[in-house]
Amino acid sequence: MELSFKKPSKKARKAMCQAALNLGNRKMEEYYKQQAEDIIKDSTHHEHARVVNSGNSAIMVAMSNMKGPVLIPDQGGWTGFKRIAEFLGLEITYLPTKQGIIDLELLENHFKYISPESLFITSFAGYMAEQPVKEIYEVCEERGVILVEDASGAVGDPMNSLACGDHSHIIVASTGSPKIVNLGNGGFISTNDPDIFKNSNYLLKSFRTSPVICAGMVESIKKAPDALSKTLDSCSFLKKKIKSVLFEECRGINVTLPSENPKKMARELRKKIPVEGGGIISTCPRYDRINQPAVCLEIKNLEIKYLKRENLSEIADITNKIVY
Ligand SMILES: Cc1ncc(COP(=O)(O)O)c(C=O)c1O
Incomplete structure (x- = not known):
C-alpha cells in the first residue's frame, strides 16, 4: 500500500510559482492578496477577510480584540487558544465538554x-467530531458572547454547517501543513465586524503573508470542498470498518481508537502503516484531541489521491489486528 503525506496540490504549487516570478511587482502582489481575500469571503460568507502568515497569527488578531475572559473547551480545542490568551494576559475559563x-x-x-x-x-x-456550531452560535448570540471558530479542519464544508460566517462571529484558519487548505504556511481571519481589523491594523501588518501564499490560497480554497468531502467520507468508511472507534456517528477528519496502551499501539501502527514524508498516528491524552488514552489515525494528513477504498480497507484490517 502506497501512502504519502499531504503536499500542496499541483495547481496551487503552479500558481505559487507564478506568483514567485511576480515578486516585487506591487500591482500583482496586491492582485494576489485581493483574490485571496475575495475567495475567503466567498467561502466563509463573511464580509471582511485578511490573509495572515499562520493560523496562530489569525488567533492572535482575534484575541487581541478581547479584553474579558476567554472561554475554551476543556479538551478537543487547540493549544494555541490557551497559549495566546496567556500571552495577552487574558483570563481563561474552561468549558466542561463531552469528550x-x-x-x-x-x-x-x-x-x-x-x-x-x-x-x-x-x-x-480535536478534528474528531463536528461541533454543533450553529446551536453554539445561537446560545452565544443570546448572551452577547463572541464566537470564534477555528476552521482549520473545515474550510469549504459543503453542508455549510462549519466554517460558515452565518453562524460564527469570527472565523480563523491555518493553511499550514497538513490542513484542508494545505499550503505549508499562512492562515486567514474573516468576520462581518470591520472594527476587528481596524483595531488590529498593526498586528495585521506585522503578520502579513507573502503573495506566493495568497496565490496558492486561491487555488486551494477552490478545491477545499472536494478535499474536505473526501476526507470526511474516508473517515466515515474507516469508522464503519474498524471494530472499536469513538464518535462513530459524527463527521470528523481523523479516526479515534480508544486504547489501554496508546504508545505501544501507535508504535505498531507506525510500523505497519508507513507514510512517505510524514506520519498519521498521534496519541492521547492530549488537549488538542481528547483527554483519555487513545490513538488517532490522522486521515486528514494523507494526500487525497491515496484515500482509495482499497487503501482504507487495508488500514482498517491492519488496525483491527492491533488492539491494546
Ligand atoms: C486547529 C488548529 N488551529 C491552529 C493551528 C495553528 O496553525 P499554524 O501552525 O498555522 O499557526 C493548528 C496547527 O496545527 C491547528 O491544528
Whole structure:
C-alpha cells in the first residue's frame, strides 16, 4: 500500500510559482492578496477577510480584540487558544465538554455563572467530531458572547454547517501543513465586524503573508470542498470498518481508537502503516484531541489521491489486528 503525506496540490504549487516570478511587482502582489481575500469571503460568507502568515497569527488578531475572559473547551480545542490568551494576559475559563464536544445545556448553564467575552472553539472537536456550531452560535448570540471558530479542519464544508460566517462571529484558519487548505504556511481571519481589523491594523501588518501564499490560497480554497468531502467520507468508511472507534456517528477528519496502551499501539501502527514524508498516528491524552488514552489515525494528513477504498480497507484490517 502506497501512502504519502499531504503536499500542496499541483495547481496551487503552479500558481505559487507564478506568483514567485511576480515578486516585487506591487500591482500583482496586491492582485494576489485581493483574490485571496475575495475567495475567503466567498467561502466563509463573511464580509471582511485578511490573509495572515499562520493560523496562530489569525488567533492572535482575534484575541487581541478581547479584553474579558476567554472561554475554551476543556479538551478537543487547540493549544494555541490557551497559549495566546496567556500571552495577552487574558483570563481563561474552561468549558466542561463531552469528550470535546460542546453540550448546549452545559454551555447555557456555564453562562449562568460565568460571563466570558468570547468562546474559542475548533469546528471539529480535536478534528474528531463536528461541533454543533450553529446551536453554539445561537446560545452565544443570546448572551452577547463572541464566537470564534477555528476552521482549520473545515474550510469549504459543503453542508455549510462549519466554517460558515452565518453562524460564527469570527472565523480563523491555518493553511499550514497538513490542513484542508494545505499550503505549508499562512492562515486567514474573516468576520462581518470591520472594527476587528481596524483595531488590529498593526498586528495585521506585522503578520502579513507573502503573495506566493495568497496565490496558492486561491487555488486551494477552490478545491477545499472536494478535499474536505473526501476526507470526511474516508473517515466515515474507516469508522464503519474498524471494530472499536469513538464518535462513530459524527463527521470528523481523523479516526479515534480508544486504547489501554496508546504508545505501544501507535508504535505498531507506525510500523505497519508507513507514510512517505510524514506520519498519521498521534496519541492521547492530549488537549488538542481528547483527554483519555487513545490513538488517532490522522486521515486528514494523507494526500487525497491515496484515500482509495482499497487503501482504507487495508488500514482498517491492519488496525483491527492491533488492539491494546
Ligand atoms: C486547529 C488548529 N488551529 C491552529 C493551528 C495553528 O496553525 P499554524 O501552525 O498555522 O499557526 C493548528 C496547527 O496545527 C491547528 O491544528
